[in-house]
Amino acid sequence: MPGKKLSVVVTRRLPEPVETRMKELFDVTLRESDEPMTREALAAAMQGADVIVPTITDQIDAALLAQAGERLKLIANYGAGVDNIDVATARQRGILVSNTPGVLTDDTADMTLALMLSVVRRIPEGMRIAQGESWEGWSPTANLGARLGGRRLGILGMGRIGQAVAQRARAFGMQIHYNNRKRLRPEVENPLEATYWESLDQMVARMDVVSVNCPHTPSTFHLLNARRLKLMKPNAVIVNTSRGEVIDENALTRALRAGELGGAGLDVFERGHAINPRLKALPNVILLPHMGSATIEGRIEMGEKVLINVKTFADGHRPPDLVVPGLM
Structure with a gap:
């Protein structure tokens, strides 16, 4: 024109x-x-x-x-x-x-690691204690979390963001596993020392942390459903910085409330900003207002x-x- x-x-x-x-x-x-x-x-x-x-x-x-x-x-x-x-x-x-x-690859990957650390090391719980009035000082057994190093990370969706998450997680000493529509080429997979799982069921059952980094499509809707969540370890952690619809939020809430999962760090939700109130009430869940790309x-x-x-x-x-x- x-x-x-x-x-x-x-x-x-x-x-x-x-x-x-x-x-x-x-x-x-x-x-x-x-x-x-x-x-x-x-x-x-x-x-x-x-x-x-x-x-x-x-x-x-x-x-x-x-x-x-x-x-x-x-x-x-x-x-x-x-x-x-x-x-x-x-x-x-x-x-x-x-x-x-x-x-937004680096920004989202950074936030993914931030959520992992926050959940596994119980950072928000520590902040509430330190900012409150009841803290009586350090104790050898108080506020115990876990190391990221040595834990198995299962990445669901190994595109640009998934690979950036893997690179960062390797620097923390995590073992990288992934499920993807297609296996990565050797020149991409080998430097990450990543293990490919064709079966998502088999992967999630063995992971300490699962990171959702796949897009929302008809085939990924509720990919982490009630059945798959029950396959996960009772101390496993889920992090989602991709799309809320990939996880059945009600099933996730039930699993967390029942002690069937160790915790969750969520930046996205199935119904936009309408978050399940029961999810908000859980102490082992960190909720962010879609900040993954907010730089x-x-x-x-x-x-x-x-x-x-x-x-x-x-x-x-x-x-x-x-x-x-x-x-x-």
């Missing part, structure tokens, strides 16, 4: 440098509030814009896409995952979808990816991070 700036609608507040650059490049509508858009507001945005920039809080399904105007040609998602968007329907309607892969550097890099995708599209080319149905 030579001589005319694309009309772009952003659905949430983004870091200031990203918003400023968008204002320079496009005819952009920014958000004054950081509240998620209502479904009606999303529909209105999709009716009048060339591009919308949604986030994971925006569910863009077939019914919403049916209301899109003829101008809408690109959904430039601010996020690596696209399970909030019906990509197949979008493409059928001639709307491209892009995302922001790769920039200044990561958020700006995500915005830069969005800018590149939209600018490339505006110049008449294929966005570099185009999402193709069937290859997700």
Whole structure:
């Protein structure tokens, strides 16, 4: 569209440098509030814009896409995952979808290790004691946790983030195991000294820590269900920094309450921010508000990816991070 700036609608507040650059490049509508858009507001945005920039809080399904105007040609998602968007329907309607892969790998892997350490070493419990009024001093048997070194870590999903978790865990002396759709190539697997398990059942039954690092797809929904959770050791720990839907949250809560698992560190939840109240009440569970990718550097890099995708599209080319149905 030579001589005319694309009309772009952003659905949430983004870091200031990203918003400023968008204002320079496009005819952009920014958000004054950081509240998620209502479904009606999303529909209105999709009716009048060339591009919308949604986030994971925006569910863009077939019914919403049916209301899109003829101008809408690109959904430039601010996020690596696209399970909030019906990509197949979008493409059928001639709307491209892009995302922001790769920039959050280190941040998410760091948070995964932070959760492991926090649960295994009982850090939040120690903070509550130290910040309270009842601490009477050090004791040889108080607040005992466990070492990470020597423990077996089972990684569910060995993509970029799973491999970054493995690298960090090896530095702590953990033994790396993984389950993945496909076995890694030897040149990737061997430096990690990782053991591949084709059977998820067999892997989880032997692990001290299980880290969920796979995306949410129809095939991974409740992959860790009640039956698989019962296979795990009673002192095993689960960490999830990927997608909440991969774990049956009710079954996990029951297992933790019954003492069938040692603990959990969760940054994501099955029903968004509606966390099971019984899960909140457990002392051996650490809950975070989806902070895995929450670094200044990561958020700006995500915005830069969005800018590149939209600018490339505006110049008449294929966005570099185009999402193709069937290859997700």
